[in-house]
Amino acid sequence: MQKDWILGDLLIWLRDNLLKERPELFLQDNSVRPGILVLVNDSDWELMDTVNYPIQSKDTITFISTLHGG
Amino acid sequence: MRYSRQMIMPNVRVNGQIFFKQSKVIIIGAGGLGCPAALYLVCAGIGEITIVDYDKVELSNLHRQILHSEEDLNQAKVDSAYNKLKSINSDVKIIPIHLHANSITIQQLITQNKYDVVVDGSDNVATRYLLNDVCVMNNIPLVSGSALQMEGQLTVYHYKGGPCYRCVFPDPPPPQAVTNCGDGGVLGPVCGTIGTLQALETIKIISGSAGVLSGQLLLFDGSSTTFRNVKLRGRNPKCAICGENPTVTKLIDYEQFCQSSAHDKVINIDILEADEQVEAKEFSKIVSNALVLDVRPEVEYQMCSIPGTINFPYSDIEKGHRMEKLNDLLNDKLTEVEYNVYVLCRRGNDSQRAVSCLKNRFSHIPVKFYNIKGGLHAYSRLVDPQFPVY
Numbered sequence: 001m002q003k004d005w006i007l008g009d010l011l012i013w014l015r016d017n018l019l020k021e022r023p024e025l026f027l028q029d030n031s032v033r034p035g036i037l038v039l040v041n042d043s044d045w046e047l048m049d050t051v052n053y054p055i056q057s058k059d060t061i062t063f064i065s066t067l068h069g070g
Numbered sequence: 071m072r073y074s075r076q077m078i079m080p081n082v083r084v085n086g087q088i089f090f091k092q093s094k095v096i097i098i099g100a101g102g103l104g105c106p107a108a109l110y111l112v113c114a115g116i117g118e119i120t121i122v123d124y125d126k127v128e129l130s131n132l133h134r135q136i137l138h139s140e141e142d143l144n145q146a147k148v149d150s151a152y153n154k155l156k157s158i159n160s161d162v163k164i165i166p167i168h169l170h171a172n173s174i175t176i177q178q179l180i181t182q183n184k185y186d187v188v189v190d191g192s193d194n195v196a197t198r199y200l201l202n203d204v205c206v207m208n209n210i211p212l213v214s215g216s217a218l219q220m221e222g223q224l225t226v227y228h229y230k231g232g233p234c235y236r237c238v239f240p241d242p243p244p245p246q247a248v249t250n251c252g253d254g255g256v257l258g259p260v261c262g263t264i265g266t267l268q269a270l271e272t273i274k275i276i277s278g279s280a281g282v283l284s285g286q287l288l289l290f291d292g293s294s295t296t297f298r299n300v301k302l303r304g305r306n307p308k309c310a311i312c313g314e315n316p317t318v319t320k321l322i323d324y325e326q327f328c329q330s331s332a333h334d335k336v337i338n339i340d341i342l343e344a345d346e347q348v349e350a351k352e353f354s355k356i357v358s359n360a361l362v363l364d365v366r367p368e369v370e371y372q373m374c375s376i377p378g379t380i381n382f383p384y385s386d387i388e389k390g391h392r393m394e395k396l397n398d399l400l401n402d403k404l405t406e407v408e409y410n411v412y413v414l415c416r417r418g419n420d421s422q423r424a425v426s427c428l429k430n431r432f433s434h435i436p437v438k439f440y441n442i443k444g445g446l447h448a449y450s451r452l453v454d455p456q457f458p459v460y
Contacts, residue, residue: 067215068250070216
């Protein structure tokens with residue numbers, strides 16, 4: 001039986017496997033840096049315990065960077 | 071007659087139109103978002119609309135800031151906006167305020183007037199936190215829009231118990247993670263879409279309609295023409311400003327809080343010694359037989375460049391990419407005596423950074439790197455006024 005993945009594990013995995021440069025622009029203190037919104041199935045991850053959320057099969061996880069231009 | 075097509079709708083009726091007439095809206099920023107927002111609010115017959123902006127109209131604004139035209143160049147944006155809007159609907163009281171929104175100025179404006187809605191059409195992080203805080207303190211809903219490149223975002227903060235900007239984003243982003251429209255670019259209709267929707271949300275708030283975009287964030291992707299509506303967290307009881315025990319009880323210094331300025335202009339750097347730089351005028355005399363690296367991104371180089379220069383983007387230099395290519399380029403020119411390489415960019419900032427990288431990387435060969443001061447902007451100003459400034 002494989003261990004359950006929580007969102008926090010995914011963040012670390014992304015950093016170690018996919019990020020090629022400047023990881024501090026994505027992760028800070030084992031969470032996302034300020035200004036990035038994490039969505040689980042189109043809902044703010046704050047509504048599901050952020051890094052502790054156990055990822056389910058077929059979940060869609062999205063990282064949104066806030067915009068400030070206008 | 072003017073308003074009949076909106077008044078016959080059950081969502082507006084006579085009463086709704088009276089509400090419009092009795093309302094006061096303040097729009098911060100007469101740019102890509104503020105222009106379309108103001109336009110629709112003026113057309114709809116909002117009673118009083120205040121427009122705040124410190125900036126002047128520039129040619130590079132006109133593709134998206136649809137209230138300004140060629141004859142308005144160098145005029146205050148608020149005056150240009152006022153003239154256009156007044157000619158569209160003379161019944162609306164339009165108040166142009168040529169002012170930089172900061173803690174002192176905005177506090178005065180908001181406390182001296184009773185605005186029903188604040189529309190955030192600003193272009194920087196510091197102003198966004200400032201407007202959020204002043205709205206929470208004065209209990210006014212904030213219609214927030216933003217746009218960059220092909221994307222836009224829209225939401226309403228501090229509305230009927232919903233979250234404020236700080237509930238969702240308690241800490242400002244690191245300044246190096248923020249891209250402004252001057253650097254990243256933005257498409258006119260993308261701003262137009264978001265600015266127009268800001269007018270819609272404002273009208274819905276004023277008319278007391280259900281379905282105001284509070285506690286939700288609309289994500290617009292212009293490249294695939296898709297809208298996504300995502301659910302945000304609720305109001306945070308521990309929020310620093312709208313929580314039960316707020317720690318921010320008066321407006322602060324938002325530039326300091328965000329470690330970035332409350333405008334989207336580029337701040338020039340100065341990191342090299344005087345003998346590592348040449349003036350644009352001096353450079354123009356030697357450009358024809360010198361090795362010149364233009365370190366702008368490829369898309370910008372394709373728009374305009376000085377003949378004979380070689381495009382080698384700073385993004386590659388910074389990351390150490392394609393260094394063999396650069397090495398070959400330098401070695402081709404290699405002679406017994408030290409020779410000079412000139413480094414050029416749009417404003418003279420990335421070229422300084424590039425010089426400082428390159429001199430370390432190629433310290434083993436007899437080459438000296440020079441920054442061209444002020445970049446192509448200086449070249450256009452001092453040498454060739456025909457060279458396009460963007």
